[in-house]
Amino acid sequence: MVAARKPTVSPEESNNLLDSPWLKAFLKSRWFPALFSYPTLLVFGYIIYALLWGPEAASANLGTSLTWVLWWPLIPILMFTMGRFWCAICPFATTIDIVQKFFGLGRPVPAFLKKYGIWIIDAVFILITWSDHVFGIVESPRGSGYLLGLMLTGVVVTGVLFERRSWCRYLCFLGGLSGNYSRAAIVELRATPEICATCTTQSCYKGDGKTAGCPIFEFPRTMQTSANCNLCANCIKTCPNDSIRLDARPATKELWFIARPKFEEAFLAVVIVGIVLVQNVTMLSFWTPMMDFFMSVLFGSKVAAFTAIFLIAMGLPFGLMAGSAWLSGRATGESFGKNFARFGYAVIALDLAGHVAHNLFHLLAEGKAIYYNVAALFGHQVMGGAAVVSAQTIQILQFGILGLGIFGSIFTAYKIAARDKQNGMRAFWPHLVVLVIFSVVNVWLFTMPMEHRV
Amino acid sequence: MKHRIWPVAAAALLLAAGAASPALAGGGLPVITSLRAGDTDVTIYGDSLLMHTGTNTLTVEATGLHDSHGPELSLIGPDGTTLSVPLEPLHIVAGPDGGHGDSHGSSGHGDDHATAAADAVWFRGKVAVRTTGYWKVQFHMDGKTVTDEVKVVENGPSRAYLAFTGLAMGGTIVYGAIVRRRQPNGRR
Incomplete structure (x- = not known):
């Protein structure tokens, strides 16, 4: 028998959203998540068409507006409020389900994918960010279409060959990102340990014949993180004992008590600091003179100049975090790797805030591009300012969010340190210094002028 | 330990709240061709860098136009095919910053257009082009006709x-x- 894990939210402070009968009935019905996933798949089909065959000017392409001005800014907000729910309705996941129904071979996931999947996600994420700037993926509808088409190819291939949603769990870079962000989310799905202790069916993992088991290989009974739960509600449907709970919880709380921290997951969190840094820096007014300088010393090569800046931007956060982990580990007698893994999770709140704040600019300063392009689709020609709200309003929102993220990260590091009553304080200080550096850099970056996507 | 965190967090928040984030105006629609006839300047914007096979949305900006009701735009293909582009007046919507694209505004190409809209007339029309090659763009207004040549490439x-x-x-x-x-x- 497998021992059930404790949920992050204790029974005393539990706020089980499934106590609402209508929500529970909806999640248990066959309409969930199909009501969302199939329309999303239809919109995705149009987006792919528009990106590959539509206008090449980003501002005139509805696919670009829907992807980079609407979806990409909303996705981290969705992850914070609803965990990996997007993964349940993601068109790639729906494609896997359809492909598997008719052509799936259901082979086991190769061991190397299980072992190195998160490293592959780390590498792909870095590679995509690099190629975005070198080949202009975001600002080019064709580039975005090529990227989505390549991902779709990977989705179909893994969907046919392997069981469940192997792509989502082991290969999708967005899945890796959402896994990290979901740890800071304000909801969690968990089983009730006392009920699961008597369960003999394990249908939450295996399925019950009517509804499939967990599509991303989680066993809710032992699940102690939201990183791999996409809130698809399969386990709510299949559990014969009503053990599953959907609890509201304080933001970032899961990060305070990670029982088995993994270096590769902490590494991804630190990599995202670098990615947010690169994304911001390339949209700033001093980007061109900086590129010119690097090109002048790198034989005029734009790719070499960008790669050099990219490596510095990616390496700096890692170097700083590694330095603080080394100092912190020395103070407590902990190994570098273990300390890095433990405290690396603390930057997730700052990552999330930086991601939301950066993309809030695109959503609110360019949001009307969506309206103009949708109107054009129906033959109504409109043009004008793309901003939804004033620049000042965006600034206030951006810095408010960034402030919350800074607080969330510092507080998380403190809570992680506080678990060690004896050496916690000594372990905390080096990380506090690095988090303050990250925060100041982020704040400074957001004071700089930014360029548009469309 | 808790008491030592709060001042740092509060300082970071204050620092964050005190900063400002102006936005740069972005690029607009790509210019397909610019024409001039007397006092009138006409710029034709495409929806892609080059005109392409399939449906093209063409946006026309005309300044110094005396009769804004009767401009005609047509394309003449390499094989002599003539396509008329049905132009309709374009509605210009102002943004929250008044529709003016200044360096502190938060809007993109649309604001640049909106600013220019004060002394320009805007039209938009769609045309489906089937063959690649060099096409002639012909713009007729105020009794004058101006032409230019544009390249049409394969789409997709x-x-x-x-x-x-x-x-x-x-x-x-x-x-x-x-x-x-x-x-x-x-x-x-």
Whole structure:
């Protein structure tokens, strides 16, 4: 028998959203998540068409507006409020389900994918960010279409060959990102340990014949993180004992008590600091003179100049975090790797805030591009300012969010340190210094002028 | 330990709240051609860097136009085909910053257009072009006609890309179907 894990939210402070009968009935019905996933798949089909065959000017392409001005800014907000729910309705996941129904071979996931999947996600994420700037993926509808088409190819291939949603769990870079962000989310799905202790069916993992088991290989009974739960509600449907709970919880709380921290997951969190840094820096007014300088010393090569800046931007956060982990580990007698893994999770709140704040600019300063392009689709020609709200309003929102993220990260590091009553304080200080550096850099970056996507 | 965190967090928040974030104006629609006839300047914007096969949305900006009701735009193909572009007046919507694109505004190309809209007339029309090559753009207004030549290219993604993704997806699906058929019960 497998021992059930404790949920992050204790029974005393539990706020089980499934106590609402209508929500529970909806999640248990066959309409969930199909009501969302199939329309999303239809919109995705149009987006792919528009990106590959539509206008090449980003501002005139509805696919670009829907992807980079609407979806990409909303996705981290969705992850914070609803965990990996997007993964349940993601068109790639729906494609896997359809492909598997008719052509799936259901082979086991190769061991190397299980072992190195998160490293592959780390590498792909870095590679995509690099190629975005070198080949202009975001600002080019064709580039975005090529990227989505390549991902779709990977989705179909893994969907046919392997069981469940192997792509989502082991290969999708967005899945890796959402896994990290979901740890800071304000909801969690968990089983009730006392009920699961008597369960003999394990249908939450295996399925019950009517509804499939967990599509991303989680066993809710032992699940102690939201990183791999996409809130698809399969386990709510299949559990014969009503053990599953959907609890509201304080933001970032899961990060305070990670029982088995993994270096590769902490590494991804630190990599995202670098990615947010690169994304911001390339949209700033001093980007061109900086590129010119690097090109002048790198034989005029734009790719070499960008790669050099990219490596510095990616390496700096890692170097700083590694330095603080080394100092912190020395103070407590902990190994570098273990300390890095433990405290690396603390930057997730700052990552999330930086991601939301950066993309809030695109959503609110360019949001009307969506309206103009949708109107054009129906033959109504409109043009004008793309901003939804004033620049000042965006600034206030951006810095408010960034402030919350800074607080969330510092507080998380403190809570992680506080678990060690004896050496916690000594372990905390080096990380506090690095988090303050990250925060100041982020704040400074957001004071700089930014360029548009469309 | 808690008391030592709060001042740092509060300082970071204050620092964050005190900063400002102006936005730069971005690029607009690509210019297909610029024409001039007397006092009138006409700029024709496309929806792509070059005109392409399939439907093109053309946006016309005309300044110094005396009769804004009767401009006509047409395309003449390499084989002599003439396509008329049905132009309709374009509605210009002001943004929250008054529709003026200043360095602190938060809007893109649309604001630049909106600013220029004060002394320009805007039209938009769609035209479906079937053949590649050099086409003549002919703009007629106020009794004057001006022409220029534009290149029309093939639309859509690279064929190599389509072939690769199509073969990879199609091949795997066919492989899955064959393997499943060979299994005793026709399914895995």
